[in-house]
Amino acid sequence: MRVALDAMGGDHAPVEQVKGALIAAQEFGVEVLLVGPPDLLEAELAKHPRNSRVSIVPSLETIQMGEEEIVKAVRSHPEASVNVAMGLVKDGRADAAVSAGNSGAVAASAFFMLGRVPGVERPALGTLIPFNSGKLFVLDLGANADCRPSHMAQFGVMGSAFMEEVGGVVNPRVGLLNMGEEDGKGNDLTAESFDKLRETPGINFVGNVEGVEIHKNVCDVLVTDGFTGNVALKVGEGIADYILQEVRATIKSSILFLAAAVLLKPALKRSLKSLNYEEYGGANLLGINGVVLIAHGRSDAVAFKNALRVADLASGSHLMEKMRATFAEAKASSAAGR
């Protein structure tokens, strides 16, 4: 597949984007369109061996702004790299777009340039967490701070489509992140979302899931509002960080462990990485009429390579057809009075 990569978004642009694109092109043959100022990108590419699958699409504007003006800034810079990347998807010149820019800016650009899949009320940000017991797709991670039960039900549908078409899971189990496992638990939003999810045709809703269960393969898709999803995973990240600090300190506290510690270090680093949900392939912006991935601002070459792989897999799958068909069907059956 062909993926447009915003070469100017994120902390290490365009150095890590260029490296990541070259690794991805070599490793799994994806074509990458690097979007950014041609001179800068040419110079960066010249540092590495050539790869004919990596090419440049010029963009001459960059967005510089405070948080408040994101939406305005995205609209007023049509030639910004993120907008050009989305435009390539819109025009059929690319199959997917990846950006490590400010997530609000990327979402706004995707929304303006590509629009929503007809029937989708709110696009949502979801990511795959690769626990050892099984992969879990969690959404929304923050695209929607305030949600309604109908949005939550649609998150279940979109997450289910992703896990079926990209994750390769048959009849994915959809859970609702909640305070307790019993039906009817939670706040007003989750209590109503529970009923909505139960009534939603075409998904395999398995009920409430508590946070202590998330790594135990109790569901394939975990639905939550964007505020809770964002806060809970960040608390999890903070606690993971703390635990690993503690384990390291414990190891270092004894001479007996010191030799082992040197060898353990890479393994600990891997464990932490597998928990940092933004490190492996970024987050998918589902509900947009095209495959869009938002990578972490801190992404390095490996993170971009992983994001390009997810973009490649998702655009090579039947994800978008499934999404369009499912929401068209839902609309038709609701019009028929269901």
Next chain:
Amino acid sequence: MRVALDAMGGDHAPVEQVKGALIAAQEFGVEVLLVGPPDLLEAELAKHPRNSRVSIVPSLETIQMGEEEIVKAVRSHPEASVNVAMGLVKDGRADAAVSAGNSGAVAASAFFMLGRVPGVERPALGTLIPFNSGKLFVLDLGANADCRPSHMAQFGVMGSAFMEEVGGVVNPRVGLLNMGEEDGKGNDLTAESFDKLRETPGINFVGNVEGVEIHKNVCDVLVTDGFTGNVALKVGEGIADYILQEVRATIKSSILFLAAAVLLKPALKRSLKSLNYEEYGGANLLGINGVVLIAHGRSDAVAFKNALRVADLASGSHLMEKMRATFAEAKASSAAGR
């Protein structure tokens, strides 16, 4: 101080309660009133050396019920151990009450028997997390699934009083758990709560705190609604559990680490324990007109000992005077048109 301990609440009643009471009485001289069926408690006490500080207060009813009927069940069993324990506090025969019963039942009992501190809209459940960098008091952990901004501001006031009087922190820093650090971030509730907290006199509000920062000593009190607090800490617990599993698996995967692993195990266990927020002393039900602690249902003797210590410390402090004075003042100044 004298603490009433519901000997019949929790998974291991009354075996662990009796053990915990005896350890606490010996270690820090607290007087414990064990509340439950006298025959059963006498038999349990007889298994251990006598301690004159541990005595029995009879209660003859127990509450057995499904989740739905909690409030009704608590009201219709005035002689249940949890109600008798609260009654001892009400009558001034005990300085605090501890129960490991169903948290909804304990909260309902506390509410009916003791009422609220005048001026408090909603009691909240808070706990102290002992990170190495500093202690953090987090509330609400689930007493209120749906909150209003005024509740959140009061949580800040109550948490601040706790950290000042029991935690020994001067002018505690109050943070708001949110999606981002910038002012105005978050969902409707946190955006409005931010303003309310900023306007609240007598607290040292330091703004939004992200989950990735919670272990970094950026605040002393962390305010959140009960749904988010409950879900986020449980996700954190799940992720901590997962990380430790991974670390253990990594250690076991190499013969070189195997010897070290045997010695590391207790340290890993300690790390996990320090993260299990319900293990160390239970959660304080603040806003109730008396010192009430809810211990985890799985509490063992050590957990009960810790809960008795927190109850002892809190009831021996000026916490209740501070709470009553602060909310009386707030009422007076709001009546005066502030």
